[in-house]
Amino acid sequence: MEFEESLSKLFNWMKCQHDDVKKSGYSFVSPKVKVKSYADSGRGIQATEKIAKGETLVKIEPSYLLNSSTVVETISKYSRDEKIKDLIPGFRKNGNGASESKDKFTRVYEKIDAEDIRSLSAFQLMSLFICFEIQRDSGSSWQPFLNLMPDMKDFEQMPLTWKVLKAKDYEFLLSQLPRSTQQKVESVYNRFQKDYDAVESFLRAKIRDESPGHRENQEGNKVSDYIPIDIFLYSWICINSRCLYMDNPLSKNKDDCMTMAPYVDFLNHCALHHCGIKASSLGFYVFAMRDFEPGEQLFLSYGPHSNEFLLCEYGFMLVQNHWNDLNVTEYITQLLSPSQKEFLQSNGYYGDYTISSSSDISFRTEVALAVLQEEHPQESRPLKALINGYYDGASYDKYSKQILKTILNAVIRDCNTRTSGIKKHADKSVSKCIQDLYGVRLKIALQTMENL
Numbered sequence: 001m002e003f004e005e006s007l008s009k010l011f012n013w014m015k016c017q018h019d020d021v022k023k024s025g026y027s028f029v030s031p032k033v034k035v036k037s038y039a040d041s042g043r044g045i046q047a048t049e050k051i052a053k054g055e056t057l058v059k060i061e062p063s064y065l066l067n068s069s070t071v072v073e074t075i076s077k078y079s080r081d082e083k084i085k086d087l088i089p090g091f092r093k094n095g096n097g098a099s100e101s102k103d104k105f106t107r108v109y110e111k112i113d114a115e116d117i118r119s120l121s122a123f124q125l126m127s128l129f130i131c132f133e134i135q136r137d138s139g140s141s142w143q144p145f146l147n148l149m150p151d152m153k154d155f156e157q158m159p160l161t162w163k164v165l166k167a168k169d170y171e172f173l174l175s176q177l178p179r180s181t182q183q184k185v186e187s188v189y190n191r192f193q194k195d196y197d198a199v200e201s202f203l204r205a206k207i208r209d210e211s212p213g214h215r216e217n218q219e220g221n222k223v224s225d226y227i228p229i230d231i232f233l234y235s236w237i238c239i240n241s242r243c244l245y246m247d248n249p250l251s252k253n254k255d256d257c258m259t260m261a262p263y264v265d266f267l268n269h270c271a272l273h274h275c276g277i278k279a280s281s282l283g284f285y286v287f288a289m290r291d292f293e294p295g296e297q298l299f300l301s302y303g304p305h306s307n308e309f310l311l312c313e314y315g316f317m318l319v320q321n322h323w324n325d326l327n328v329t330e331y332i333t334q335l336l337s338p339s340q341k342e343f344l345q346s347n348g349y350y351g352d353y354t355i356s357s358s359s360d361i362s363f364r365t366e367v368a369l370a371v372l373q374e375e376h377p378q379e380s381r382p383l384k385a386l387i388n389g390y391y392d393g394a395s396y397d398k399y400s401k402q403i404l405k406t407i408l409n410a411v412i413r414d415c416n417t418r419t420s421g422i423k424k425h426a427d428k429s430v431s432k433c434i435q436d437l438y439g440v441r442l443k444i445a446l447q448t449m450e451n452l
């Protein structure tokens, strides 16, 4: 289906008006914006006319937001547990006007009760739901929204996809990532795996007693037929890269306060806020935070994130990013004696040693460099004074600079050897990504060296 046709289906589905933001029960997209395809960032939102600061650009009706509440509303249409509806204050019986078609996935929905909903995190519930609804295809009332999700190939640069789907082929490239990136990849992977495991064991219990008469075939009772790893991964990444913060009556904690918002999720990221967002019981709003000229792209800031973070969480990097930093933890920790390590650990200063893109050395790094100069850190008064903010650490400066120079030289050497090793790899776009990560590190290292 052509993009324009899918977009017009989305507008119809979410009852979109273009002339009246206040009409209750309807979504709104300003006639002054349109979706445009950009070579380096996929689809984005562009101003087609002058826009004044403060103007409302988008409003999405609550029933068309995909979050734990609307997921429960959809599931409740099939669930045999009446109590499930009590979970959501102001429960909308018709939700977004779901069709009632039934299949092996809705037979799982039938068995989901209020207790089950409480046992899964919002992320897990949404991953399960999106994974199911993608496979339900035209049977899903969310199809107009899900049809506009990106292609899996848009996430090929994300190390999580190399690790989950192509671990063997990418083992070498993963091992060539900077150490701090490897740790970030590992933490994203652990989050993904935890969610997959939780959903898998939840489903295992639900389909165990699926009666043979209802089985599509003998194979139909395997968990992997309900949540194939590639579709589950795709659903998980879509949520991770497109979710926005929104309070929710079902939220058990801050991490559960999330929603997906059709159309709003076309906003690309830049470090400066161009657009603001606001969520209330009336819907999800996007407004202009400055004036815009026709032709300008509108951006949302996803947060103060370095390229390493953006690549691992969302699968892209920025050419210019003042939130980049150089993580030197691995270089510092290998110099520490056991007592120095213990001192840093017991004072909460062990690890996460960084230098910013403007060569500012973080306080944690400053402390670690000072600790390296103390044979018995536990007994050092100046060290304690530095940590407690009574002393500026001037006596450590000279040797801190010397240690830092040695570290930066090692960083520069490693950047050069690692980048030349991966240049020959067959996957040019992935190896370019890794080279870019080293490029960032090299630039900060050289600039910091110059400023020492």
Ligand SMILES: C[S@@+](CC[C@H](N)C(=O)[O-])C[C@H]1O[C@@H](n2cnc3c(N)ncnc32)[C@H](O)[C@@H]1O
Residues within 6 Å of the ligand: 040, 041, 042, 043, 044, 149, 150, 154, 241, 242, 265, 266, 267, 268, 269, 270, 314, 315, 316, 317, 318
């Ligand atoms: C919320 S979506 C934005 C819309 C998206 N471009 C699309 O085509 O659907 C977030 C995704 O857009 C891409 N993206 C966002 N900002 C970007 C940027 N500044 N440069 C490159 N890609 C970007 C990344 O693939 C990211 O995972």
